[in-house]
Amino acid sequence: MAYAFIHSDNVADQVRAVADEQIDKVLRSIVGSADFDETVHTLRKASKKLRALLRLVRPHFAAFRDENDAIKAIAERFSTARDAAVMVTTLDTIIERAGDGMEADETASCAEIREKLRARAGHLRQQMGEEVLLASAREDFEALKARVGGWHFESKGEALVLAGLERTYRKSRKCMDDVFTDPTALRLHDWRKAAKAHWYHVRLLQRGAPAVLDGLVMRLEELGGLLGDHHNLAVLEDWLRSGTAATDLSQDLLLRLIGERQAELAGSAFALGRQLFVERPGALARRFERYWRLLD
Secondary structure, three states, rough: OOOOOOOOOOOOHHHHHHHHHHHHHHHHHOOOOOOOOHHHHHHHHHHHHHHHHHHHHHHHHHHHHHHHHHHHHHOOOOOOHHHHHHHHHOOOOHHHHHHHHHHHHHHHHHHHHHHHHHHHHHHHHHHHHHHHHHHHHHHHHHHHHHHHOOOOOOOOOOOHHHHHHHHHHHHHHHHHHHHHOOOOOOHHHHHHHHHHHHHHHHHHHHHHHHHHHHHHHHHHHHHHHHHHHHHHHHHHHHHHHHOOOOOOHHHHHHHHHHHHHHHHHHHHHHHHHHHHHHOOOHHHHHHHHHHOOOOO
């Protein structure tokens, strides 16, 4: 089945079926792996979907923390090399946006920075031990699949999913308010994680009212992109401030460009978020309860 609930009955069975499908995607990707980067992308994407699914049923799932931690641990083994590769792309975007505004010496200095990042990404990838990592991930996902059939939930029907939907939406609103009060990179990253979980939740419930929810899914994805770009810039900024930059010239220039771009992204994200999270959590839950009944 797709990453969605397709009818209003047998909700627990559908939760287990959605989880099985995501695990099977990962296992097929690992077994037939010809492109390590593509396999890692599939693994990380499925892991995020699985963790969002777990958050949806969290209030009624005693094993939530154990299963969530297990999936998170698998994905985190690949995060360092992934972040290193993304930093190269993020730097390229920043340089491209600066365009002709850079002097020749600044361009040369940034090229030196890029080469350091590219070499670092390659070195980290060599250190990872790709075959060992994938074999370990396969074992862990097979063990997870064996447990899914025994997942027991302390509720049924729409009650199984609506409390988690409301909880995550409430957290997203609070994170957004925290950002407005103090727009640090850490708070924006927390908002990103909560908003992305809500995006996945709406996707899971989307078939109940596609005429209404298709647009919401698109806007939430847009918000996730803005906050994701902000986070990638924060990771690059941390690396630049660590003292590994090529020259003071390139460091100062890039930090300025990063700060300017982050301000733009944060402003756009907040303007969009104020619209997406204007509804009170209880009202949202009641609205989605009515959408749920349309699955019949």
